[in-house]
Every structure is written in C-alpha cells, then in structure tokens.
Amino acid sequence: MxxxxxxxxxxxxxxxxxxxxxxxxxxxxxxxxxxxxxxxxxxxxxxxxxxxxxxxxxxxxxxxxxxxxxxxxxxxxxxxxxxxxxxxxxxxxxxxxxxxxxxxxxxxxxxxxxxxxxxxxxxxxxxxxxxxxxxxxxxxxxxxxxxxxxxxxxxxxxxxxxxxxxxxxxxxxxxxxxxxxxxxxxxxxxxxxxxxxxxxxxxxxxxxxxxxxxxxxxxxxxxxxxxxxxxxxxxxxxxxxxxxxxxxxxxxxxxxxxxxxxxxxxxxxxxxxxxxxxxxxxxxxxxxxxxxxxxxxxxxxxxxxxxxxxxxxxxxxxxxxxxxxxxxxxxxxxxxxxxxxxxxxxxxxxxxxxxxxxxxxxxxxxxxxxxxxxHYKIIDESGQELVGPNQTGELWIKSxxxxxxxxxxRASFDETFTPDGWYMTGDVFHVDENHRISFVIRRKFSFKFRGCHVAPEEVERVIGSVPGVHESVVCSSDNGPVAAVVLQPGADVTREHIHKAVEATLSEHKRLHGGIAFVASLPHTHSGKLKRSECRTLIADLLKRGECC
The missing domain is CATH 3.40.50.12780 (ANL, N-terminal domain)
Structure with a gap:
C-alpha cells in the first residue's frame, strides 16, 4: 500500500x-x-x-x-x-x-x-x-x-x-x-x-x-x-x-x-x-x-x-x-x-x-x-453531509x-478550513451513479435575482458557446444578470446572437436582463482566472455609461 x-x-x-x-x-x-x-x-x-x-x-x-x-x-x-x-x-x-x-x-x-x-x-x-x-x-x-x-x-x-x-x-x-x-x-x-x-x-x-x-x-x-x-x-x-x-x-x-x-x-x-x-x-x-x-x-x-x-x-x-x-x-x-x-x-x-x-x-x-x-464529502446548503450517488452539493476535502x-x-484560513481540517472548496459538484464528480457552480460567486439563484459560470458557459466569443463575465445588477463579453479578433457577433443563445438555454431569471457590453479585455489574476471584484467595478462603470443593452 x-x-x-x-x-x-x-x-x-x-x-x-x-x-x-x-x-x-x-x-x-x-x-x-x-x-x-x-x-x-x-x-x-x-x-x-x-x-x-x-x-x-x-x-x-x-x-x-x-x-x-x-x-x-x-x-x-x-x-x-x-x-x-x-x-x-x-x-x-x-x-x-x-x-x-x-x-x-x-x-x-x-x-x-x-x-x-x-x-x-x-x-x-x-x-x-x-x-x-x-x-x-x-x-x-x-x-x-x-x-x-x-x-x-x-x-x-x-x-x-x-x-x-x-x-x-x-x-x-x-x-x-x-x-x-x-x-x-x-x-x-x-x-x-x-x-x-x-x-x-x-x-x-x-x-x-x-x-x-x-x-x-x-x-x-x-x-x-x-x-x-x-x-x-x-x-x-x-x-x-x-x-x-x-x-x-x-x-x-x-x-x-x-x-x-x-x-x-x-x-x-x-x-x-x-x-x-x-x-x-x-x-x-x-x-x-x-x-x-x-x-x-x-x-x-x-x-x-x-x-x-x-x-x-x-x-x-x-x-x-x-x-x-x-x-x-x-x-x-x-x-x-x-x-x-x-x-x-x-x-x-x-x-x-x-x-x-x-x-x-x-x-x-x-x-x-x-x-x-x-477523503471527501458533499455538503448541502444547510451544512449536512449528503451520502451516496446522485447528490449535488459543495465539495469538502481532507488530506x-x-x-x-x-x-x-489566519482569518482567511479559518474561513476556508473547518476546525477539524476540512477544506471547503466553495465549488458545487454533482456525484453520479459511479461516484465520479462533475462541476456545477462556484457557490461564492452566485447571486439572486427575483428570489432565485444565478450562477455566473452557468451563464458564462452558454455565452462562451456562441461562435466568436473569446470569454465573458456575468455579474448582478438592479435589472438582473449583466455580461461583459470579449470577442475573438474579427468575430461578427451581436448582442442578439448572445441573447438568443441564453434565452434558448436558461431559465427566465438567468437571462441577461441587465444587458450586454462588448469590451476589449477583462481583468485576470496571476493564475489566469477572472478578477471578479474588478469585473464588478468594470460592469458598474459600463452600466453608468449606458453601454449595457
């Protein structure tokens, strides 16, 4: 062994x-x-x-x-x-x-x-x-x-x-x-x-x-x-x-x-x-x-x-x-x-x-x-462990x-790890019948609109499926989800193309009611991930300038 x-x-x-x-x-x-x-x-x-x-x-x-x-x-x-x-x-x-x-x-x-x-x-x-x-x-x-x-x-x-x-x-x-x-x-x-x-x-x-x-x-x-x-x-x-x-x-x-x-x-x-x-x-x-x-x-x-x-x-x-x-x-x-x-x-x-x-x-x-x-376990929103296959919840790791x-x-560590050593990933996974896991959403980035949860990554995945889209970020606004979108060079993509893809795929509360803005680039971290705090600031500025529609 x-x-x-x-x-x-x-x-x-x-x-x-x-x-x-x-x-x-x-x-x-x-x-x-x-x-x-x-x-x-x-x-x-x-x-x-x-x-x-x-x-x-x-x-x-x-x-x-x-x-x-x-x-x-x-x-x-x-x-x-x-x-x-x-x-x-x-x-x-x-x-x-x-x-x-x-x-x-x-x-x-x-x-x-x-x-x-x-x-x-x-x-x-x-x-x-x-x-x-x-x-x-x-x-x-x-x-x-x-x-x-x-x-x-x-x-x-x-x-x-x-x-x-x-x-x-x-x-x-x-x-x-x-x-x-x-x-x-x-x-x-x-x-x-x-x-x-x-x-x-x-x-x-x-x-x-x-x-x-x-x-x-x-x-x-x-x-x-x-x-x-x-x-x-x-x-x-x-x-x-x-x-x-x-x-x-x-x-x-x-x-x-x-x-x-x-x-x-x-x-x-x-x-x-x-x-x-x-x-x-x-x-x-x-x-x-x-x-x-x-x-x-x-x-x-x-x-x-x-x-x-x-x-x-x-x-x-x-x-x-x-x-x-x-x-x-x-x-x-x-x-x-x-x-x-x-x-x-x-x-x-x-x-x-x-x-x-x-x-x-x-x-x-x-x-x-x-x-x-x-060791791993799946935890629901109430903090209870879900046992067995065909479950969906946050993944916790101990190793x-x-x-x-x-x-x-120390404060950030205590927010991320339980006192008995479990690492709370913040990511929600589905466990299938063979006990393999599949990513669902990043829990800490989700927000509510009309009383329902919106997972930005879910909407971003749909936007990313539109040919010609390089990447996007979705944030909340007073009017609902709003997106900033970066296109590939020379791509002929309109707001209508993106709205159609989202509306054909996602529920009403996940649609881009706050609008879409096209931008040259998005802020990233050193590891290449979106800086979501800066993205929120960017989108707030775009909304003020009336560029989201």
Whole structure:
C-alpha cells in the first residue's frame, strides 16, 4: 500500500513513486516501509531523480531551441543552493520573478534544495501588485529577470524599509558573483534537512475577490501530489514522451508538471515567449509534445487557428483553471487524435494541485473520481453531509495535501478550513451513479435575482458557446444578470446572437436582463482566472455609461 493512499488501491503511478522513495532510503541505509517512506522529502526526490539520469534531456527552451540535460540543471542549481545555504537562507522567504527558461528551473530547484521558501511570481505582475507581495512576504532574496528590473524598482519605492538581496537571474555575471566560491560538484551535495510539514514554497491564490493571498505549500503535500499527472498511465518510468508546460511559475500546474516530469523522466518544452495560439502551434509542430494542458479560454483561442494535424502528437490534453463548456470539449475532441485522452481536470492551490482528473472511461462532462489520497464529502446548503450517488452539493476535502495556511492571514484560513481540517472548496459538484464528480457552480460567486439563484459560470458557459466569443463575465445588477463579453479578433457577433443563445438555454431569471457590453479585455489574476471584484467595478462603470443593452 502506497503510504499516501487513504481510500481504495494505489495506482501504478503511486507505486512507481514508492520505488523512488525506496531507492532513496536504501541509499541512506534505511529499510523502506510505509513509515520511513513518509519521511522522504520532496526536495530529496527531486535531487535523486535529476542525478539518476544525468544525460537525459530535462527541457527544451521553445523560444531558443536550447536543449538542457538533467546534469546541466544540477550544475547550475547546486552552486546557487550552496550559496543560499551558506548565507543562512533556510527557512527565510525569497521571491522568484521570472519567465520560463532554464535559469528559472535552476533557481527553482536551488530554492527547494537550500530550504529557502520561494514565493513564485509570474511575468504579468504589475508594480502595484508586486508592492503588495513585497510587504506581505518581506523576502530576504529576490531573483528576477532583467526585463522586470523597472517593475521591481518601482515596487520597492513603496517598501523603503525592506532589506533584501537581489540577483538578476538571467545575467550570468550576477549569478556567478552570487555563487562565487561554491562548487557545482553534484555527488557530494545534499539538500537541506526538512520535516515533512515544513513550508517548501508559497503560491499566490487566485485573488478573484481581492488581492491574492500567499498559500503555504509543504513537503508532504507535494509528495502526495507527485503521481497525479500520470495517475491513469500504465507505462513507467516514462509514461509519455514529452510534456508541454505553458503556465508560469506562479501556477500550481508549473510545479505539478515540472516536478512530476523530473520524477518520471519525461522531457519538457517551455518557452520564454508570450503564450499565444500562434506560438503554441509553432511549439506543437516543432517539438511534438504528447502531453499538454490548456486553460479553457486559451483552448477557445487556439481552436480558431489550429488544424488537426498540428495536434496529432497529443496523447493527453487536460483542461484546467476554470470549467470547460460541453461545446468546447466536443469541438476539441473533433480536432484531436481519435485516441487522445481529453479531460477536464479539477484542482486548487489549497490542495497543492489536483483534486480529480478523469479516467479514460469517464464521460466527457465529468471531472473524474476524487483522488485516492483524499477523503471527501458533499455538503448541502444547510451544512449536512449528503451520502451516496446522485447528490449535488459543495465539495469538502481532507488530506495530507491541503495547505498549511495563508501567510500572515489566519482569518482567511479559518474561513476556508473547518476546525477539524476540512477544506471547503466553495465549488458545487454533482456525484453520479459511479461516484465520479462533475462541476456545477462556484457557490461564492452566485447571486439572486427575483428570489432565485444565478450562477455566473452557468451563464458564462452558454455565452462562451456562441461562435466568436473569446470569454465573458456575468455579474448582478438592479435589472438582473449583466455580461461583459470579449470577442475573438474579427468575430461578427451581436448582442442578439448572445441573447438568443441564453434565452434558448436558461431559465427566465438567468437571462441577461441587465444587458450586454462588448469590451476589449477583462481583468485576470496571476493564475489566469477572472478578477471578479474588478469585473464588478468594470460592469458598474459600463452600466453608468449606458453601454449595457
């Protein structure tokens, strides 16, 4: 029995991780068993797996074509880790503010190895948002790309008392100076000691209803999640030929797929370029990834341009980040290879990653079974647990993979977790007759009109089914639901088209009585989700100007 599993049988992917843990323990002269396996840290796993096959490809930089081996990553990461250890960085906070490239990967692993706790921040961060993070994190070290220098300097004006060391991550001279006197020798290196429940990194939460929080991820939580990308695979140690990683370091998916690829010896392709549909098509044609994941909104923009032959290398495509419409899933399925596993995954930062991922036999609309290292239950609006299949209610999770808390924000943690440790996802799911779950609505975003509940996501899914719509957001108004809609370039979509689709599909109280406004873009969080608080402000301004009709 795999030490992380609490329900049912372990999957082959989890048993493979057990084998990795056993190899690490035997190398330490420790007898492997479930108790000792539970002491092997995530950092130890990463070091062991990178060392295990030094000549294997770790990644290809899709922007430059450079191929980086495991040994090359280690020889960059280890001097950085040794330098951080010598400076006493273990247990201190750092910030990583970078795009996806080989230097990012090396500094990411150096942080894990050294015991510094990095806050991972994406390329779209503004100076205003960075000031918020600097005040919250109070980092001792900041690693950043040269292109973000002005943003960092502007943000630091708002933190005059902050004492921090900065390193330009993509400047070899600066990095060389920081690591001076520290060897890149791999064999003699050991990661910093850690307890399984120690913080390992901080990730921004979505911030969809306000400024982002910093979620505290642990060694134990990441170990539990390590097998999830390959949960339904059967070929090991390399379950797929190449993974394409498109999300920035601030996404839980970056950590999930980069580290799982290391553990299972799957090469990855990443890019420093802006992730557009055109660039992803270039990556697909040049590097032929077999495994990829997209946000639904990105998939919509890709479908307008991509041909089936350009997707023909894909064996698995996962949609993540927000619910996918049935129309999007059906359209994608038509363009993907016949045997490609298309699935609508579900996860959160608060669980270090996945909560459910569909198996190959799952219906297209399903998110799959809740993973076997989690306890879960379905709760109705009165707070009572609903038992058995064919139930609909809020999903609650209890697991070793839930976060330790939010940095300096106990109140938000207490709002999200029960005193006995259940994570209240805020998402309503339907449990089918086979105990698979399917997303219904995000409870916290719903509102009432004419005494009836309106789930914005439900209306947004219908709007998104109209050909030519890129994305939308729905909010409440005095007159009823109102929408701001972004169209795809060149799309000929009218308000009448959208009203017809909504009225043909949804009940009277869910229709867009407040009107529709067309906008160039909508505000998003660092993880690509809608900033609903800012969307409400945007729509209020549109209503005042009379642009919603």
């Amino acid at each position: 795999s030490h992380t599993v609490v329900r049912g049988k372990p999957r082959a992917a989890q048993l493979y991780v057990d084998g990795v843990l056993d190899a690490i323990l035997l190398g330490q002269g420790v007898k492997p068993d479930p108790t000792t396996r539970a002491t092997v840290t995530f950092s130890q796993i990463m070091l062991h797996c990178l060392k295990e096959k030094p000549n294997d490809e770790f990644m290809t930089n899709g922007a430059t074509g450079e191929v980086i081996t495991n040994e090359e990553v280690l020889r960059h990461a280890i001097p950085l880790a040794r330098s951080l250890m010598a400076l006493g960085a273990k247990g201190k906070y750092g910030i990583l503010f970078m795009r996806n490239h080989q230097d990012t990967a090396a500094i990411y692993f150096a942080s894990l190895f050294s015991g510094m706790i990095p806050f991972l921040m994406g390329a779209n961060t503004t100076a205003f948002e960075l000031t918020h993070f600097l005040k919250l994190i109070e980092p001792s070290y900041i690693f950043y790309d040269q292109e973000f220098h002005e943003t960092l300097q502007e943000a630091m004006k708002g933190c005059p008392d902050l004492l921090t060391s900065t390193v330009i991550s993509d400047c070899p001279e600066t990095v060389k100076k920081f690591t001076q006197g520290h060897s890149d020798e791999v064999e003699g290196f050991e990661v910093a000691s850690a307890d399984m429940d120690d913080p390992i990194m901080l990730l921004p939460t979505s911030g969809s209803t306000g400024m982002p929080k910093a979620a505290i991820l642990t060694q134990r939580g990441l170990v539990a999640q390590l097998a999830t990308p390959w949960m339904y695979c059967t070929k090991f140690p390399t379950p797929t030929a190449r993974t394409m990683v498109l999300t920035g370091i601030e996404w839980a998916t970056f950590t999930m797929y980069v580290t799982a690829s290391v553990a299972y010896h799957v090469p990855i392709v990443m890019t420093t370029k802006k992730v557009t549909a055109e660039h992803v098509i270039e990556l697909m044609e040049m590097y032929r990834p077999t495994w990829a994941y997209f946000s639904p909104s990105f998939a919509v923009s890709l479908l307008a341009l991509v041909r089936p032959d350009q997707l023909s290398s894909l064996e698995t495509l996962v949609l993540l980040g927000s619910p996918a419409t049935p129309e999007l899933m059906a359209t994608l399925q038509k363009k993907l290879p016949k045997d490609c596993h298309l699935c609508d995954g579900y996860g959160t930062t608060e669980t270090h990653g996945y909560i459910a991922i569909p198996d190959r036999e799952a219906p297209l609309k399903s998110n799959g079974w809740p993973l076997n290292f989690m 070793s993979c839930t976060i330790k808390g939010y940095l300096k924000n």
